Amino acid sequence: MKYFALIFALFASPVGAQQVPQSAAEMQLSFAPLVREAAPAVVNIYVKVVREVQRTPLQADPFFGRMFRDPLTDRKPRVQNSLGSGVILSDDGIVVSNYHVVAMATDISVVLNDRREFSARVLLADEDSDLAILKIDAPEPLPYLPLRSSDSVEVGELALAIGNPFGVGQTVSSGIVSGLARSGRSGGGGRGYFIQTDAPINPGNSGGALVDVQGRLIGVNTSILTRSGGSNGIGFAIPADLVAAFVAQAQAGRTEFGRPWAGISGQPLDTDMAATLGFDRSGGIIISGLHPASPFLEAGLEVGDVILSVGGQPVNTPSEMVYRMSVAGLDAQADISFSSAGQQKSARVGLIAAPEVPSRDAVTLPERSAFPGLTLVRINPAVLSDFNLPLEIEGVAVMKTGVFAARAGLRNGDVILAMNGVALSHPGQVAEMLTEQVRQVEMLVQRGAQRIIMRFRG
Template identity: 75%
Template sequence: MKYIALVLTLLAAPVTAQQVPQSAAEVQMSFAPVVKQAAPAVVNIYAKIVREVRATPLQSDPFFERFFRDTVGEPKPRVQNSLGSGVILSADGIVVSNYHVVGMATDIRVVLNDRREFGARVLLGDEDSDLAILKIDAPDALPFLPLRTSDTVEVGELALAIGNPFGVGQTVSSGIVSGLARSGGSGGRGRGYFIQTDAPINPGNSGGALVDMAGRLIGINTSILTRSGGSNGIGFAIPADLVAAFVAQSERGMTEFGRPWAGINGQALDADMAGTLGFDRSGGIIISGLHPRSPFLNAGLEVGDVILNVGGAAVNTPLEMIYRMSVTGLGAQAEVTYSRDGIEQSAMVALIAAPEEPPRDQLTLAKQSLLPDLTLARINPAVISELNLPLEVEGVAVLNVGPFAARTGLRAGDVIIMLNGVPLNHPSEAAAILSGEVRRVEMLVQRGAQRISIRFRG
């Protein structure tokens, strides 16, 4: 009987330890209060993009175009519709969405949760960050979401994704923050630092809100990692801190996002590299190159230093570093901690735009040139940043190829290093050589990491 009593006691223990729900609120967990607070500030966005559709690619060629004009007609405009979401950030109608939703649109309509509809205009957009700030004019104050400081977001927090997937209407899905400091993966849009979530995100959710349990905006849903086209539980959101930086610049009247320029080449210091170089730990960014006008060089950093954190936040990839600089903002200074010979040091780095020094001296070649309408520029930090060129590149940059240079194989973004054996440093030097007096031309061109030779006769 003692053994029977002991068994009954053990079986009964877990039951007696549980708390019996005392109210309906304890029985039913619901996201409804958060949704009721946040949903009115999430909008549907319908954008129209007009593109020219050509019957044949040869219609784009200036030589063959005239042969097809009479047979297939002029290129026809085609309207493409883009569907996405957005978030109202202020009572006076500031809205944030993704650049890939509205960036190239000719007509933008914003539909509120209460079915009111307004036209919208883009104030500021940036394709690299995949963000755009819009303005709608409403007669009354609009509901909006407050922004939450991104560094307070933690992995494991509950999160809600609100948007308009597949155009079915406003939809809410729940999940958790499943990762931070993500690069977006192979399926991500934009470049930089993302919050990862397993809340289901599908096409149409782009530009929608990722909110916490207090109804605050922690990110803008931008992409998913998928092989099937549907949500597999890995979605990416742009942090609210970067959204705040965009809003601040739009309020200053900027139409393009001003991103601080680092002027460095660097890569993540992984375990293998750390062991090879004699570092006692991995993490951080090892500097492999510095532009002469780099603000990091001016602050005293050198090749071989390892950048550990920017503004008090650890950085482990160049994209994380650029994100930290971007949210701090142009014109400010950021404290940078770095390691040199195993000793940690710090420096204040000025956050500047890529300087236009020396002047780019942009030049478009004359009609009588061998390559008329070819537009060239002297290389400086601003041109390097604009065209994503290597820091150490020399020559003249191609900004626009024009009709004839395109047929030689030259592309916008190329750098002409040498022309007929003459090294180039200024667009005027190329203009003189291509003045029309020469009939045979040989170019040494750098395209990305490759060097190619282009030959043609005038």
């Protein structure tokens, strides 16, 4: 009788008075009222990207280029079009999408559900988080989705994915939240902490909305786990709490996302490691290194301590900790709990940007050097953060290779540890050695976890 009364009440109500479903029984009837409310805030994003035509090394050479021109390959840059999805987050036109949707774009168009089209500009974008905040200017207030705190989302909740897969137009797929605290790197390029869903997400859904049954945004769809290229029921969304942090920084005028710097290295404390080290349980992040400028060191933590929670939320991987710090924001204070010498303790850590101390002292090699245009910097915490370098590394970092150094094999983010047997600590040393008339140069280079010896003849 209850279901009969509910169905009668719904059909007896005027169409315009239909409400968002409030119970499981109502959900069994239709998602239509929910979609009707949420869909207008989900947009299609069309992007134009100008790409240079790949040229051969001889064509790119300043001297030989004239001799090896090919009418078929020496063409103007090509314009490529791509598409994705986005979500309007405010009535004045703040839109969130994925970084990989708008990266390198020269022209961005946002098309609303009612077919209105607007040009958009990027306010803030971050490749590591795979998020971008856009702005469109409309003559009247726009429909938007409210954000729901990601920490209130539970596994098993109903969820809808709304986007523009394969460019066929806006579509809706349903499923549940199938996992939380998924860490790693997403297919779109983002790395960190994700909400997992089995609601089908296909190419073009990137940047679209994952909404709950109240029409609130709980995540931005970013990638899927697949072997075939199609949806296998394992999709990932960037949590709404991180989206809110991005919006706040964009509205404050930042053009790059300011991510708090921990200044620590560590790894998850698994069962085997916990047993070896004498801990009574696994979980948390065991600290293996602390930079002298780390705010965690200043708060009293030491190597061997285990960080258990940040801001009252448990952390079990470095990606989770970075996420928690990013959500808290720069210049905030985060309460942490940690285990030290078998005792559980607490501390308050200041969330700071990676310090630019000492100064980078950037040096760009002149034309008369072996590698003109090569830009080198002294390593400080900000450089460590920019290139995700080990805390203890010493040397000089490659900020920009220039043409000749790139051909020789150097890459941005490489660290030159020594040159001709001389340990390096300042970019001026490299400039001095490479501007001299040297017949042979030997560099010891750190690239990720590898050390490489490079030899060059003058």
